[in-house]
Amino acid sequence: MASDLSSQSPSSDEEEEESAGQKPKTAVNANSIDNSLDAIENQLSSISFNTPIDERTAPSDDHHHESESLSETAMNSIGESSSSRRSGLWTSNLEVEVEAEVDGGLASPSSSGYAGERGSSGSVTSGSGIDVVREVRDNGSSMGDDGAVVLDSSEAQWIRGKRHADEDDASVSWRKRKKHFFVLSHSGKPIYSRYGDEHKLAGFSATLQAIISFVENGGDRVKLVRAGKHQVVFLVKGPIYLVCISCTEEPYESLRGQLELLYGQMILILTRSVDRCFEKNPKFDMTPLLGGTDAVFSSLIHSFSLNPATFLHAYTCLPLAYATRQAAGAVLQDVADTGVVFAILMCKDKVVSLVGLQKASLHPDDMFLLANFVMSSESFRTSESFSPICLPRYNPMAFLYAYVHYLDVDTYLILLTASSQAFFHLKECRIRIETVLSKSNVLNEVQRSMSEGVLRIDHLPVDPSARSGSLFHLNQRRPSETVTGIGGPAGLLHFIYRSIYLDQYISSEFASPISGRQQQKRLYRAYQRLYASMHDKGVGPHKTQFRRDENYVLLCWVTQDFELYAAFDPLADKATAIRICNRVCQWVKDVENEIFLLGASPFSW
Amino acid sequence: MPSRRRTLLKVIILGDSGVGKTSLMNQYVNKKFSPQYKATIGADFLTKEVQSDDRLFTLQIWDTAGQERFQSLGVAFYRGADCCVLVYDVNVQKSFDNLNNWREEFLIQASPSDPENFPFVVLGNKVDVDGGNSRVVSEKKARAWCASKGNIPYFETSAKDGINVEEAFEVIAKNGLKSEEEEIYLPDTIDVGNTSQPRASGCDC
Numbered sequence: 001m002a003s004d005l006s007s008q009s010p011s012s013d014e015e016e017e018e019s020a021g022q023k024p025k026t027a028v029n030a031n032s033i034d035n036s037l038d039a040i041e042n043q044l045s046s047i048s049f050n051t052p053i054d055e056r057t058a059p060s061d062d063h064h065h066e067s068e069s070l071s072e073t074a075m076n077s078i079g080e081s082s083s084s085r086r087s088g089l090w091t092s093n094l095e096v097e098v099e100a101e102v103d104g105g106l107a108s109p110s111s112s113g114y115a116g117e118r119g120s121s122g123s124v125t126s127g128s129g130i131d132v133v134r135e136v137r138d139n140g141s142s143m144g145d146d147g148a149v150v151l152d153s154s155e156a157q158w159i160r161g162k163r164h165a166d167e168d169d170a171s172v173s174w175r176k177r178k179k180h181f182f183v184l185s186h187s188g189k190p191i192y193s194r195y196g197d198e199h200k201l202a203g204f205s206a207t208l209q210a211i212i213s214f215v216e217n218g219g220d221r222v223k224l225v226r227a228g229k230h231q232v233v234f235l236v237k238g239p240i241y242l243v244c245i246s247c248t249e250e251p252y253e254s255l256r257g258q259l260e261l262l263y264g265q266m267i268l269i270l271t272r273s274v275d276r277c278f279e280k281n282p283k284f285d286m287t288p289l290l291g292g293t294d295a296v297f298s299s300l301i302h303s304f305s306l307n308p309a310t311f312l313h314a315y316t317c318l319p320l321a322y323a324t325r326q327a328a329g330a331v332l333q334d335v336a337d338t339g340v341v342f343a344i345l346m347c348k349d350k351v352v353s354l355v356g357l358q359k360a361s362l363h364p365d366d367m368f369l370l371a372n373f374v375m376s377s378e379s380f381r382t383s384e385s386f387s388p389i390c391l392p393r394y395n396p397m398a399f400l401y402a403y404v405h406y407l408d409v410d411t412y413l414i415l416l417t418a419s420s421q422a423f424f425h426l427k428e429c430r431i432r433i434e435t436v437l438s439k440s441n442v443l444n445e446v447q448r449s450m451s452e453g454v455l456r457i458d459h460l461p462v463d464p465s466a467r468s469g470s471l472f473h474l475n476q477r478r479p480s481e482t483v484t485g486i487g488g489p490a491g492l493l494h495f496i497y498r499s500i501y502l503d504q505y506i507s508s509e510f511a512s513p514i515s516g517r518q519q520q521k522r523l524y525r526a527y528q529r530l531y532a533s534m535h536d537k538g539v540g541p542h543k544t545q546f547r548r549d550e551n552y553v554l555l556c557w558v559t560q561d562f563e564l565y566a567a568f569d570p571l572a573d574k575a576t577a578i579r580i581c582n583r584v585c586q587w588v589k590d591v592e593n594e595i596f597l598l599g600a601s602p603f604s605w
Numbered sequence: 606m607p608s609r610r611r612t613l614l615k616v617i618i619l620g621d622s623g624v625g626k627t628s629l630m631n632q633y634v635n636k637k638f639s640p641q642y643k644a645t646i647g648a649d650f651l652t653k654e655v656q657s658d659d660r661l662f663t664l665q666i667w668d669t670a671g672q673e674r675f676q677s678l679g680v681a682f683y684r685g686a687d688c689c690v691l692v693y694d695v696n697v698q699k700s701f702d703n704l705n706n707w708r709e710e711f712l713i714q715a716s717p718s719d720p721e722n723f724p725f726v727v728l729g730n731k732v733d734v735d736g737g738n739s740r741v742v743s744e745k746k747a748r749a750w751c752a753s754k755g756n757i758p759y760f761e762t763s764a765k766d767g768i769n770v771e772e773a774f775e776v777i778a779k780n781g782l783k784s785e786e787e788e789i790y791l792p793d794t795i796d797v798g799n800t801s802q803p804r805a806s807g808c809d810c
Contacts, residue, residue, distance in 0.1 A: 187685020189613050189665065199613055202665035203650040206615075210648060213681030273792035281718060282685035285613065289790055341797060357797070390792070398793040418797040 162294040168200035180245040181262060181301055184209055187282050191240070191290070192266075194301055198287065208243050212236060224252050235259040239278035240266070250525060251532035254311055258304045261365065264392040265300050268369045269293055271390040272397050299376035300369075305521045307349060307368075311528045312563075314498050314505040315364040318350035319454045321472050322593045324445045328353035329597075331436040335415065335429040341400060342416040345433075346371055347446050351597060352411070363393035364503050370402070374412060380404045384430070386423045389416075405430050407437065411446055453509040455595065457488035457495065460580075460587055471591050489583075490576040491569030493552065494523060497588045498563040499596060506588065506595045514567070522551065527565045530556045534563070546574060555581055562588075612662040614781040617683055617715075619707045620692035621700040622671030625730040628764035629692065630668050633774050638765050645670045648682055655778055664778060683715035688724045688781035690773075693742070695729045695761065701742045701750075708754065724780035725757045728773055733763040 167174035174196050182201075183192040188209030190198040198205070212234060215222040225232040229247040233255040236242075242259040270289055277284045304310050317325075332343040332355040342362055345352040349371050356362055370389065374380050388399040403415040403426035413433060415426045437443050454471045493514055498505035514523055534542050534556055545556040553568040555577050564585060568577050588595065618626045627645050631637050634651045649668040654661065667682055683689075689711050693700040708725065717723045729747050732740070744761060751757040758780065760773040 185685065187615060188667075189615060189685065199611060199654065199663040200652065202613060202652040202663055206648075206650040206665055206667060210650075210681065213684075217681055270790075271792040273790070277790070282715075283615070283687055284685075287611075287613075341795075388792075388794075395795050398795040400795050418795045420794060 163298065164195045165197050167196040169196070169204045171196070178247050179301075180243075181259075181297075182208060182243040182245075183262065183266070184241050184243070185278065185284070185286070186213070186239040186241060189285060191287055192297060194298070209241060212241055223256075231255060233259060235263065237263050238272075238275045239282075239284075240274070248525070251529055253532045253535075254528045257311060258301075261304075261310060261369065262297070262300065264365060265296060265369050265372065266290070267392040267396050268366075268373055268390050269296070271399055272392075293377075295378070296373055296376045300372050303349075303372060305524060306517070308496055308505065308507060308524060308527065309349065309364065309368045311531050312496070312498050312505050313364055314503045315367050316350050316505050316507060317595060317597050318347050318352050318446060318449050319471055319506075319591075319595045320352065320445055320449055321470070324440075324442055325353055325594075325597065327440045328437065328442050329355060331433050335433060338425070338429065339419065339422070340415050340417055340426070340429065342414070343429075343433075344370075344414040344416075345411070345437075346374075346414070347411045347450055348375065350450075352442075352446055354597060361394070362391070366391040366393045370414065374402075374404055374414065380412070381406050384427065386426070388420075391416075403427070403430065405434075407434055408443060408447065410450060411443060455506060456509045457492050457511055460488050460492070460583060461590075462489060469590050471594050488580070490580045491553075491572040492577075492580050492584075493567045493569060495564060495566040495581075495584050496527065497584065498565075499592075500561055500563065502596055502598070504596050513569070523567055526552065526554055526567070530554060530565060534558055546577070553577055557581055612660070612782065613665055614662060614687040614778060615665050615667065615685055616688045616690060616777060616781065617667045617669065617686045617711070618690045618692060619669060619711060620671055621694070621697070621703050621707075624671065624692045624694040624697070624700050625764045626671065626692050627668050629728065629730060629762060629770060629773075630666055632764045632767055632770045634666070636767070638767070640765070644672065655774075657775070657778060660782075662778065662782070664774070680714050683711055686711075686715055686717075688726065688777050689715075690726050690728060690777055691757075692728045692730055693747075694731050695742045695747075696731055696734050696739045698741050701729075701747065704750065721755060724777075724783065725754070726773060726777045726780065727751050727757050727759045728769075729759070729761045730764060732761045732768065733766050 164173065164177075169175070177195050179194070181192070181194040182190070182205065184190050184205045186209065188206040190201055190205035192198065193201050193205075212222060216236075221236065222234050224234070229249070231244075231246050231252060233244045233246070233252060234241070235256060240263065242263055244255045244259055246255055270286070274284075274286055274289070277286070309315055320328075328345055332345060332353055336343050336355045336357065340357075342354070342356045344354045344362075344367070349368070351367070354362070354367075370391065373389065379385065384403070384405040387402050387404065389402045390396060390399050394400075400416045400418055401420055401422065403417070403423065404412060406412045413430055415429060417426060459471070488511065493511040494508055496505055496507045510520060510523075514520055530545060530547070534545060543558055545554070547554045547556075548570060550570060552570055553572040553574075555564075555566045555568070557564045557566075562585070564581055566577070566581050566584065568580075592598070618630060620626050622644060623642065627643070627649065628638060630649075630651055631639070634653045645668055647670055651664075651666045651668065653664045653666065655664060667686075669682060689708075691704050691707050693704055695701075704727065712720045712723065715723075727747065727750075729742065729744070734740075747761075748759055751759040758776050760769045760776070762769040762773055764770060
C-alpha cells in the first residue's frame with residue numbers, strides 16, 4: 001500500500017482530508033465566533049473589499065456566475081492568469097452579513113459560485129496546466145526553487161515535500177482541502193503554506209495578517225473563528241503568525257496544539273533568534289532560511305493524524321528485552337560522559353535508549369520534533385551529518401549541534417553537543433557505539449521488534465495466573481503469526497497506555513478491523529477528542545469516560561499514574577470492556593521494563 | 606543554494622480617496638479599467654508575479670482605502686512594507702497637498718529603519734481627463750516636491766488609458782528590491798555550563 005501511494009496521484013493518500021466536497025452552505029455559527037470578534041463588528045464596516053467583478057478580466061467563461069454571487073468574496077479570485085489574483089477582507093455590509101462573509105469567504109469557501117460553477121469551468125482548463133507544472137517539477141528543474149528536497153519516491157510512504165504546489169486560493173481543489181496550515185510574518189508575508197505556492201497565496205496571506213492585526217489593534221486577540229464546519233485557529237508567536245483552517249472536526253485544543261508543534265519545528269530549525277531579525281527589520285523574509293525544509297513540515301503535518309505523540313505529549317519506546325535496552329543504554333552513557341548533552345538511539349519514531357547530561361532534560365515534544373526533522377530529511381540517511389538544531393523546550397534561543405548517523409535503514413543515532421567543533425569526536429563516539437551495538441546483537445533485536453510488532457492485543461493474557469512477565473517468550477513461541485491479530489478478548493481493537501511519570505506511552509498493534517491508514521487515522525482522531533475532553537480545564541478533570549458510536553466503543557481511564565485509551569468493537573459490553581482494561585493495565589505493568597525506558601536520568605522536568 | 610531565490614515585495618498604495626489607487630492597481634494587474642467609482646473599504650490585496658533581470662519576484666500590493674476614517678489601520682497594514690506608492694489626482698489640488706501628510710503618516714506608522722531612504726514612488730494620476738484641460742497641478746510643481754523629498758521617482762499616469770502604469774510599477778519593484786539587504790543569520794550556541802541562559806551576544810542578523 002505504501003509504495004502504491006507514492007507512485008500515483010497524491011489524492012488517494014489523504015482523501016479524507018483533501019476533498020471535503022460539501023454542499024454550499026450559508027449557515028453561520030455566530031455563537032462560536034470568539035468574543036473578540038464581537039468587539040470588532042462595529043468597525044467591520046471599515047475593512048472590506050470590493051466585490052468580485054467584471055472589471056477583473058477573466059477571459060474564462062464563468063463570468064455570469066460571478067455577478068450572481070455577492071458572497072463569493074474574500075477568497076475569490078480571477079480565473080485569468082496564474083500571476084495575478086485578488087483577495088480581500090469582508091464586506092461593508094451589515095454585521096450579520098459580515099459573518100456570512102467569513103463563512104463563505106474565509107473558512108468554507110463553498111458558498112455559491114465557488115464550488116460548483118466556477119470550479120467546473122475553471123478547473124478543467126487549469127487541470128491540464130497543472131500536470132505540465134508537475135512534470136517539470138518532477139524532473140527536478142524547479143524543485144530547488146521552493147526548497148523541496150528531491151527524494152526517491154519509491155522509498156517515500158507519502159508524497160514528501162510540498163504537495164499541490166501549483167494551487168492557489170483560486171483553485172477549487174485548494175479550497176476543498178480539508179486542512180490548511182499557514183505561517184506568515186507580522187507584515188503579512190507568507191512563510192509556509194501546506195498546499196499551494198506561498199507567493200501565489202500572498203494576497204490570502206495579507207488577508208490573514210489584516211484580520212489578526214485588526215483585532216490586535218483593538219487590544220484583543222483572535223483565537224478561533226468557527227464558520228459552518230470550518231474552524232480557523234490562530235496562533236500568534238511574536239512576529240510569526242500561524243493559522244490552521246480545518247473542517248476535520250478536531251477539537252480547537254488539538255488544532256492549536258498542532259500549530260504549537262508547527263512553530264516548534266520552525267524554532268528547531270532556526271531558533272527564536274528570528275524574532276530579533278524581525279525586530280530589527282520588519283521586512284525580514286525568513287523563507288530563505290527555511291529553504292529545503294518543505295519535507296520536514298509536510299511530514300510533521302502528516303504525523304498529526306497518525307502519531308499519538310503529537311497530542312499525548314509523550315514519547316514511545318520500542319519494546320525490547322530489558323537486557324538489550326540496558327546494553328544500549330550503557331554504551332550511550334559511556335559517550336555521554338565525554339561532553340555529549342544528549343545521546344539518543346532511535347528506530348523510526350521509537351526510542352531504543354536515551355542518555356543525557358545530568359540536569360539536562362529532554363521534553364517529549366522536542367524529541368518528537370527532532371525525530372521528525374531527522375526522519376524527513378533525506379540527506380541524513382545517506383551520510384553522517386552534523387547540523388545545528390535547537391530544542392525549543394530546552395532552550396529556544398540557541399543552537400545545539402546534532403551528529404546524526406543511520407546505523408541501519410530505520411535505526412539512527414543522534415548525539416547532541418554544544419560544541420561546533422565536536423564532529424570528529426562524535427564520529428569516534430559513534431564508531432564505538434556502533435561496534436558495541438552490533439557485537440551485543442542490539443541492532444538485530446531492534447530490527448526484530450520492529451518487524452514483529454510485539455505488543456499485540458491477541459496476546460493479552462487471558463488467565464491472570466498464566467502471566468509471563470515478558471513479551472518476548474510469547475513471540476518465540478509463535479513466530480509465524482502476522483502482525484495484526486484478529487483482535488483481543490471482548491472485542492478489544494487497540495489501546496494506548498500513557499505513563500504520567502515517565503512521559504512515555506505505549507501503543508498496541510492494531511487489530512485487523514483497523515489495519516488501514518484511514519481507519520487508524522479515524523481512531524487517532526477519536527482518541528484526540530477523548531484526550532481533549534478529559535483534559536478540558538473548564539469541566540475536568542474526569543476519571544473515566546465510556547463512549548459508544550457507530551465505529552467503536554471507546555474507554556478512557558485517567559488516574560494519577562497513567563492514562564488508558566482503549567477501543568473496542570462497537571458492540572462490546574461495558575462491564576466486560578472495563579474488565580479488559582484492568583487486565584491491559586496489569587499486562588502493561590507486568591512487562592513495563594520491556595516497553596518503557598525506566599530510570600532514565602535525564603527526565604527531570 | 607537555490608540559484609533563483611524568490612523575493613516577495615510588499616507594496617502599499619496611499620493617497621486621497623478617489624485619486625484612482627484601485628484603478629491603477631487593476632490596470633497594472635488585470636489590464637482593465639472600470640469608469641465606475643467604488644470606494645475601497647479597509648484594504649484590498651492583489652498579487653502579481655514579475656520577471657525582471659532574470660529574477661522572479663512577487664508583488665504583494667496593499668490597496669488601502671483613502672478615507673480618513675480608515676487610517677487607524679495604519680500600523681497593522683504598513684508594517685514591513687518594501688515600497689510605498691503615493692498617488693494624487695492632477696486635477697485636484699487638495700490631493701496633491703495631502704501627499705505630504707500621507708508620506709509622513711506612513712513613515713510614522715511603518716517606522717522603517719532608514720526613513721530618509723525609504724523607497725517611495727509618486728504617481729500623478731488621471732492625466733487623461735478632459736484632454737488635460739482640467740489639470741490644476743503642474744508637472745513642474747509635482748517634480749519639485751518629489752525632488753525636495755529625496756528625489757522620489759515621479760510618474761504621470763492614466764489608469765484609464767494605461768499610460769505609464771507598467772513603467773511606474775517597474776520602478777516600484779526595482780526600488781523595493783534595492784532596499785533588500787542580505788544579512789547573515791547566526792544564532793547563539795547553547796553554553797552547557799549555564800544551560801538556561803543563552804550567551805549575551807546577539808545574533809548578527
